[in-house]
Amino acid sequence: xxxxxxxxxxxxxxxxxxxxxxxxxxxxxxxxxxxxxxxxxxxxxxxxxxxxxxxxxxxxxxxxxxxxxxxxxxxxxxxxxxxxxxxxxxxxxxxxxxxxxxxxxxxxxxxxxxxxxxxxxxxxxxxxxxxxxxxxxxxxxxxxxxxxxxxxxxxxxxxxxxxxxxxxxxxxxxxxxxxxxxxxxxxxxxxxxxxxxxxxxxxxx
Numbered sequence: 001x002x003x004x005x006x007x008x009x010x011x012x013x014x015x016x017x018x019x020x021x022x023x024x025x026x027x028x029x030x031x032x033x034x035x036x037x038x039x040x041x042x043x044x045x046x047x048x049x050x051x052x053x054x055x056x057x058x059x060x061x062x063x064x065x066x067x068x069x070x071x072x073x074x075x076x077x078x079x080x081x082x083x084x085x086x087x088x089x090x091x092x093x094x095x096x097x098x099x100x101x102x103x104x105x106x107x108x109x110x111x112x113x114x115x116x117x118x119x120x121x122x123x124x125x126x127x128x129x130x131x132x133x134x135x136x137x138x139x140x141x142x143x144x145x146x147x148x149x150x151x152x153x154x155x156x157x158x159x160x161x162x163x164x165x166x167x168x169x170x171x172x173x174x175x176x177x178x179x180x181x182x183x184x185x186x187x188x189x190x191x192x193x194x195x196x197x198x199x200x201x202x203x204x205x
Contacts (some may be wrong), residue, residue, distance in 0.1 A: 008038040010045075013111045015104060017046055018090040019054075027096045035114055042118070056083050058118060063128040064196075064204040066112070070185045073097070074100040077203055079112050109204045120196040121161050131200045132189035137150060149179050 016031040032047035036055070045055040063082040065102045076099070080090045093108035095101035100138050119127055132138060152175030160168045 004168050008036070008181055010034050010036045011114060013091075013107050013202070015108055015111060016094055016096060017092070021090075022086055023096070026037075028094075028098060029096070033091055033111065035118065036113075037118075039181055044089070044115070053173055056081075056089075060084050061119065061122075063130065064119065064133045065129075066114075066194075066200060067133060067189050068185060068203050070181050071099070073127075073181070075181075076100045076184065077105070077108060077205075079108075079115070105137065105205075109161055116196045116199045127196070129194050129196050129199075130191065131194050131203060132191045135191050138186065138189060141182075141189075145179065145183055145186055148182075152179055 012032065012034045014031060015033050016028050017033060018028070018030070030046070030048045030053065034045040034047070036043045038043055041057070043055045044061075045133045046053050050132045060083045061081055065080040065082070065086045067080070068077045068079070070076070076092055078090050078092045080088055082088050091108070091111060093100060093102075093105040095104065116129075119129075133141065153172065156168050156172040156175055159165075160172065188200075192201055
């Protein structure tokens with residue numbers, strides 16, 4: 001007598017994704033990610049305009065990295081999944097242009113939480129969970145932001161004491177407004193490991 005086949009279920013998310021590190025495009029045609037639950041056949045499936053484009057089992061996943069980026073106004077969140085064969089799949093809350101689509105942020109958050117709930121059941125150490133940028137990228141970003149802060153904030157602050165003209169406050173406020181969003185992204189993306197039972201909320205907002 002054979003064992004009964006496991007019950008299957010799937011949850012689809014209308015989210016855009018990138019494959020193998022691709023970054024530049026006029027319009028991203030790839031959207032549609034599904035979490036498929038079927039016992040040992042459980043997998044993540046991604047689709048494009050032609051239909052199913054690929055799938056990988058949970059056991060094929062080697063690492064997950066969560067990060068975010070900003071254009072100075074809006075933040076785009078990304079969840080990069082690295083498979084054991086070296087390929088990657090990056091799911092985002094961006095729209096087809098690559099800019100953030102605020103309507104997709106709630107389903108993106110649901111996807112990330114659902115994915116981590118499933119992967120948290122994997123044997124400890126089989127999947128690496130990291131948040132933020134690489135050490136080198138983060139260090140470089142902080143250094144650039146420090147220089148930017150000296151120029152856009154430090155210079156108006158010095159002028160304020162020299163010329164004593166309150167109109168300089170407007171320039172100072174503009175400098176702070178320019179630097180702050182990038183500084184927040186740098187802080188949220190400090191490199192670290194995390195527990196899959198508690199994915200970093202600041203990278204899903």
